[in-house]
Amino acid sequence: MRILIVEDDNSMLEVICTALRNDSYQIDACSTGDEGLLYASNAVYDLIILDIMLPGADGLTIVKHIRKRGFDTPILLLTAKDAIEDRVRGLDSGADDYLTKPFAISELLARVRALIRRKAGMQSEGLxxxxxxxxxxxxxxxxxxxxxxxxxxxxxxxxxxxxxxxxxxxxxxxxxxxxxxxxxxxxxxxxxxxxxxxxxxxxxxxxxxxxxxxxxxxxxxxxxx
The missing domain is CATH 1.10.10.10 (Winged helix-like DNA-binding domain superfamily/Winged helix DNA-binding domain)
Structure with a gap:
């Protein structure tokens, strides 16, 4: 399973990458929205973990770009605790789930597994x-x-x-x-x-x-x- 992570907080990015690699996922990671757009457009991922507030293109722009191109890759948004409007707009734009900061790594891993299982379940149902x-x-x-x-x-x-x-x-x-x-x-x-x-x-x-x-x-x- 290959996952893209777009997060501009380098310390958080390193923690997330380490946790996912320890769970045997292959990881691509970047810290700007423009890089995230490039990665998402030119590689195949099983899941994308995406911060909303990013330098360059923001997370919601990336979500809209991915969905406009017809990609159904599961997307997990990382959001600030008080950014309710951003979370709603993110889900309306096509994101599959969100996680508010700060969060426990164990919860992040659980959300990742759930989204990947959901996608696998849709496929097994003949979709x-x-x-x-x-x-x-x-x-x-x-x-x-x-x-x-x-x-x-x-x-x-x-x-x-x-x-x-x-x-x-x-x-x-x-x-x-x-x-x-x-x-x-x-x-x-x-x-x-x-x-x-x-x-x-x-x-x-x-x-x-x-x-x-x-x-x-x-x-x-x-x-x-």
């Missing part, structure tokens, strides 16, 4: 779907119009990543980091092999065109919804 293509996490397989694709492990992971990010260009680095991880002995060229296998299985239902090659960059899930 992760694009056009005729869907996945079911309970049986770890993909489907086209309810017909099973019989996916192998990484094929399933690849299709899940595409379905979580429809109409979004995913670079090969993003795909590799999300599925194989930084410490993998495999080379990024393995992505092309698995995309080929996945397309072959989708071709049985004339759906191979849903995975579009962005030459020199990566791939994108695109087609008629």
């Amino acid at each position: 992760l779907k694009y056009g005729p293509i869907s996945i079911r996490s309970d049986v770890h397989d993909g489907y086209v119009n309810e017909q099973p694709l019989k996916l192998a492990g990484k094929e399933y992971d690849l299709l899940e990543l595409f379905l979580r990010n429809p109409k979004r260009i995913l670079t090969k680095d993003q795909i590799f980091d999300s599925i194989w991880g930084f410490e993998s002995d495999s080379a990024p060229s393995v992505i092309d092999v698995y995309v080929h296998h996945l397309r072959k299985k989708l071709a049985n239902y004339n759906c191979q065109g849903y995975i579009e090659t962005i030459r020199g960059v990566g791939y994108m899930m695109k087609g008629n919804e």
